[in-house]
Amino acid sequence: MxxxxxxxxxxxxxxxxxxxxxxxxxxxxxxxxxxxxxxxxxxxxxxxxxxxxxxxxxxxxxxxxxxxxxxxxxxxxxxxxxxxxxxxxxxxxxxxxxxxxxxxxxxxxxxxxxxxxxxxxxxxxxxxxxxxxxxxxxxxxxxxxxxxxxxxxxxxxxxxxxxxxxxxxxxxxxxxxxxxxxxxxxxxxxxxxxKGVVHTHFTLLDRAAAGAKFDKLTASEEVLAYMPPAWIGQNIFSYAQWLACGYVVNCPESAATVTIDLKEVGPTYYFAPPRIFEGLLTSVMIRMEDASRLKRWLFKTCMAVAQRVGPARMDGLPVSALDRLKWQLGDWLIYGPLRNTLGFSRVRVAYTAGEAIGPDLFTFYRSIGINLKQLYGSTETAVFVCLQPDHEARADTVGVPIEGVQIQLADTGEILVKSPGLLQGYYKNAAATAEVLTPEGWYHTGDAGFIDASGHLKIIDRAKDVGRIVGGPNDGAMFAPKYVENKLKFFPHIKEAVAFGDKRDRVCAFINIDFEAVGNWAERRNLPYAGYTDLAAKPEVYELVRECVEKVNADLAQDDKLAGSQISRFLILHKELDADDGELTRTRKVRRGTIADKYQVLVDALYGGKTEQYIETAVKFEDGRSGTVAATLKIVDTKTFPSLRSAA
Missing domain, CATH: 3.40.50.12780 (ANL, N-terminal domain)
Structure with missing residues (x-):
């Protein structure tokens, strides 16, 4: 513009x-x-x-x-x-x-x-x-x-x-x-x-307008702005597109009132990272577990219909008259009230980005009539690179290149982008700018991926993070840590994960449990606990997490390229990874190198064959005080599976 x-x-x-x-x-x-x-x-x-x-x-x-x-x-x-x-x-x-x-x-x-x-x-x-x-x-x-x-x-x-x-x-x-x-x-x-990413009026507004045109946004949209304005995703949706379209931006009273405000506003256009959608679904499932037997049965029965019929209905595919009737009945009984409870009763377009979203989570929202889609972009591209068209939303892709965008794959598998929305450069950092912008105007995203047969972009991992297993039965196998971590985080009981394996003979992982979800799970089993550290150390919780890890391993075995990334051993960390402790970025991305250095004794224990390891960690509390958290962590071996495709 x-x-x-x-x-x-x-x-x-x-x-x-x-x-x-x-x-x-x-x-x-x-x-x-x-x-x-x-x-x-x-x-x-x-x-x-x-x-x-x-x-x-x-x-x-x-x-x-x-x-x-x-x-x-x-x-x-x-x-x-x-x-x-x-x-x-x-x-x-x-x-x-x-x-x-x-x-x-x-x-x-x-x-x-x-x-x-x-x-x-x-x-x-x-x-x-x-x-x-x-x-x-x-x-x-x-x-x-x-x-x-x-x-x-x-x-x-x-x-x-x-x-x-x-x-x-x-x-x-x-x-x-x-x-x-x-x-x-x-x-x-x-x-x-x-690094300071420099954008002009043109780069930001051009991409805002391209995204608005793609989804036919108008001045009648309602948006809830509750993510940090410093995150370019929130800034594009509630500032650049706000001015490009002229719609209404609603600001919640506080972080504590967001869920209430979401229901009051009833946004028509919604954007959030997967962790927000995960948190909303976790709260729903916790409430359902505490509901009466009749309500649980009704919810389970209607959701079975939704998962079978809902995605096809959202994608515009033919659905039988009987199935349409069943879904409408479910909508009256469960899906409509559920959308209203979540604050999504008026949502026309909902996007998620920043991390991969679990297929079950993605299917859940689409099955109950919420047009949840994925997009791909970054701070350097003014967000909008690929978007998913209506009726073409899939959990394993991030959409098609939108107007003005060209995509090229380097020999290494890295995705290169040319777009009117590219950064002018990194502030006072010409060397870093030259690393990511070619003389021909291509931007090195740092992501590894490919275009599938339907023209959709698939992301595997950060290109620099993709490594190789060295030694052992999986010598030479590809290791994609973020791909493995995301698969673990798809489970509601796992909040964060950090996988190690590059230049090692096997893959091991740190796990953070979701305190709310696992706490509710423990309470329903009359399992007492005194806090996060105590709950994370429970044998029953280790067994719960081990089942999740082995399901991920079974899934990885289906892919001959990633079968070597199966997790051999894991431990549950004694504290939640925290941005204030330097372990996560402010957008909750894992600082893998920092964590590896900080918890080197735990990494050595995983690969050294130990069954437990004592650790004492300095932490910062919300009121500014410092302290320490100490625990003896158990280390558990997990079952791995032969590559099914290789065996075939």
Missing amino acids: QTTFPRLMLDHARQRPDAPALREKSYGIWQTLSWSALATLARQLACGMAEAGVQRGEHVVVIGDNRPRLYAAMLAAQSLGAIPVPLYQDAVSAEFVYPINNAEVRHAVVEDQEQVDKLLDIRAQCPQLANLWYDDPRGLRKYAEPGLESLDSLAERGRARDQRDPGFFDAQVAAAQPQDVAAMFFTSGTTGNP
């Missing part, structure tokens, strides 16, 4: 001034901000920022949950030609130091006291950080730090500036060009410092 974000905002304000642009739930009541009110607020904040010294081309950090005034602040910065840089609101203060210094940030817009405290904590390490503007004033009344100011005060200064120079704001918006830098997103940094 040959326009900019602020111009689109002003277009909506002129064409439909009273239409809702944003809603925010505050104290249990939904508050609406119209397009004209948003344009006025953005104008005031932009003029206030100019008064405070924000310059064209400067970076402005934005930290917080999805909040209308933070969105307005991003639009205000872009109106001046400044560049918003959203950072993860759940990051600890030390994680802000590198991006703030790397981007030479002098100005920050934050949500509340928590984020203010984090930035004040690192101010000595970021001496250039001059202005801190906050949205929520609670707890900040007696703060007297230099440069600390509320957004209300900033807007008031902006009103005065606008009255003195009424043409200033419009001139600044008019000066911006589509090829100007619009935003910068820092990568998750799984192997080192995060």
